Amino acid sequence: MLVTPSPSRGRRLPREDDGSTLITVLIVMLVLTVGALALSAVIVNTTGMLTGSSNRAKAQAAVDAGIAAQTVRLENGTLVCGAAGGSAKVNGASSPSYSYTLVCGAGIATLRTTARVGAEAATRQAVFSMAEDAALPTQGGPGLFYTYGMSTRLNSYVFDAAHSEVGIDDFVGSAGVYASTGKIECGSGSVFPGDIYTKTGALQLDSGCTVEGNAYIGDKANVNGGTIKGSLIAPKNDSHNIAGTIGTTAGTAGGNAFLGGTFTLNNGTVYGSVTASGSGTSTLGSGTIKGNFRYKGSYGIWGTPANQIVKGALVKDAALAAPTLPEIPDWQDVSFTPVNSSTPPAAWAAEGYKLTTVSGTACEKWSGNSADVTSLAGSLTSPMIFDIRQCSGGFDTNAGGAKKEVKVNKDIAVIATHWYLSGTKFSSADGNPHTIFLITPDGQPAVAGPQCTLPAKGSEQLNDSSVDPKIAIYIYTPCQMKFNSSPATFRGQVYSGQLAFGGGVKVAFAPRHIPGYDFGKDVEPWPGTEGGTGATTFTLLSTHDVATTP
Structure with missing residues (x-):
């Protein structure tokens, strides 16, 4: 007999809802896992926060x-x-x-x-x-060049430190160039050995020109690619320009710009800080100010944010005042009035000088084809003054027959209406150091400022003239002094009514003073130490x- 198995025993028949139950379980497990991960992330993030x-x-x-x-x-x-x-x-x-x-x-x-x-x-x-x-500003003394006016651009002007008696910074009260009036301009190949000063003139400092010290400028300052290793002080309320470099290393003394007006920074670098005390708008165009920028008016930019150009603080100061310049010495008149034709003024006599007054045919030794100064100055027994103001030709070695070498064995002074030194070589006859004074007295000592009156006229050193390192030349003239034609050399000091450079000249500094006159040689340099x-x-x-x- 065939028996049919009972459904309650043996293999269970499948039900239609078994698959849905499994899916539900999986979803629940997934939700619990995600929740656990989320809770873990919350805990980690909270701990990190x-x-x-x-x-x-x-x-x-x-x-x-x-x-x-x-x-x-x-x-x-x-x-x-x-x-x-x-x-x-x-x-x-x-x-x-x-x-x-x-x-x-x-x-x-x-x-x-x-x-x-x-x-x-x-x-x-x-x-x-x-x-x-x-400290309070004090008057500085004359330096390598003091000129009442500047009438030329100084190109290829180079300081000869090797043949200088002292560095500019070591000579108390001195500067590289004083220009009472007139503009200081220079370009490629020019090196000012110390500070430069103008009383009322501007500054045009082009690429290739370097100021080793500070620049004290009475008018507009245009640092157009050149370098001022010290600081720039320009009190005039003008629009100054910095497209070159001021300073050398951040964090050191100097390298600041103190301006009486506003300025434009145009691809320039200021290693120190800048003050602009004008009420107008300065422009932080491009470049870098590594210190602070303090301003009275306002400032604008070309695109780069100001706080990227100025590495220090930007501070507005409505009470900011213009800087002050040190007092540049006024022109000092020098006269020469001997006691008689063979007796010099007392101040010269006190320093051992004798006097020779030159006139008539004796003038031929000083100018023209017969010029031969060595025959007069090469075998002296004492310091000598040669007063050649009665010689219309002055001191002139330009003639073809003139003897170009001037040798001296004692200190001498030449009092003349002018000199024209063409290819002249100054040297020592005995191998010892000596000083040569070239002096054109002021035409009207009672009148302020330089008075170049006839028969006085401008003087020149040109055509490769040179000064031996044993010799120092002190030049005083109320007229123009011109240096022309490289590779000329000069050693000494110049005090002139006007200064001109027609070509390159290599200059060594040997400070001197005229007997009877104090040009401030003992005055401390600005800013001094008093007060x-x-x-x-x-x-x-x-x-x-x-x-x-x-």
């Missing part, structure tokens, strides 16, 4: 503590302008450290601290005004957080 917040707070606390600590040092004088930046711990070896920098200039000190804790960083900046109990203690007072102007470079 708490850590980041803690590190950020620690970094902020470190920079605030750093500002406070370094401010105390700034005020007590242990942190000084010009010092390199550094780093320090806030409190103990385990605490966060911070780095700090101090940028001074333009009457502003910018203190900046930065701290990093983990991946977090903070930077804070404090800006102080600086009130200096500075102040040199102490500096710092006053906080502002403090704020700044963006930190990642």
Whole structure:
């Protein structure tokens, strides 16, 4: 008999809802897994946020503590302008450290601290005004060239340090060039050995011209590609231009621009700071100011943000005053009035000079084909003054038959209406150092300023004339003194009514003085050392957080 199996025993028959149950279980497991992962991420992110917040707070606390600590040092004088930046711990070896920098200039000190804790960083900046109990300006003495007026461009003007008696900076009260009136212009190949001064003239400093010291300019300053290794001081309320370089190394003394007006920075570099005390608009076009920028009016840009051009602080100061120039010595009249034809003025006699008054046929030794000064000055027994003002030809070696070499064995002075030194070689007859004075007295000593009156006229040194390193020549003339034709050399000093360069000349500095006259040779250079203690007072102007470079 065939038996049919019971459904309740043996193999279970499939049901239609078994698949849907499995899917449901899988979905529940997936949801639980995602929830677990999300919860884990929340926990991790929360922990990271708490850590980041803690590190950020620690970094902020470190920079605030750093500002406070370094401010105390700034005020007590242990942190000084010009010092390199550094780093320090806030409190103990385990605490966060911070780095700090101090940028001074333009009457502003910018203190900046930065701290990093983990991946977090903070930077804070404090800006102080600086009130200096500075020394008072004093009058400077004459330097390598003093000219009442400048009537030429100085190209290929080179200082010969090797044959100079002293460096310009070592000669108290001196400068490379004083120009009382007139513009100083120079270009390629020119090197001013020290400071340059104009009283009312402008400055045109083109590419290739270098000022080793400071530039004190009475009119508009155009630094058009040249270099001022010191600072620029230009008080006139004008639109100045900086398209060259001021300073040499950031953080050192000098390299600042003190301007009485506004200025345009056009691909220029200022290693120090800039003050612009004009009420107009300055332009931060392109280039770099590595210090601070303090301004009275306003400023504009060409595109690059101002805080990328100015590495220090930008500070508006409505009370900013124009700088002042040191007093340039006024023109000093020199006369020569002998007691008689063989007795010099008392001041000259006191220094051992005798006097020879030259006239008539004796003038032939000083000019023309018969010129032969060595025959007169090469075997003297004492210092001698030759007064040749009665010789209409003056001191002239341009004639073809003139003997070009002038040898001296004693100090001499030539008092003349002018000199024309063509290819003249000045040297020592005995191998010892000697001084030669070339003097055209002022035509009207009672009248202020240089008076070049007939028969006096301009003088020249040209056609490869040279001065031996044993000789120093002091030139005084109320007329124009012109140097022409390289490779001429000159050694000494020049004091002239006008100064002209028709070509290159290599110049060595040998300072002298005219007996009986004080040209300020003992005066301290600006700004001097009197009238102040040199102490500096710092006053906080502002403090704020700044963006930190990642």
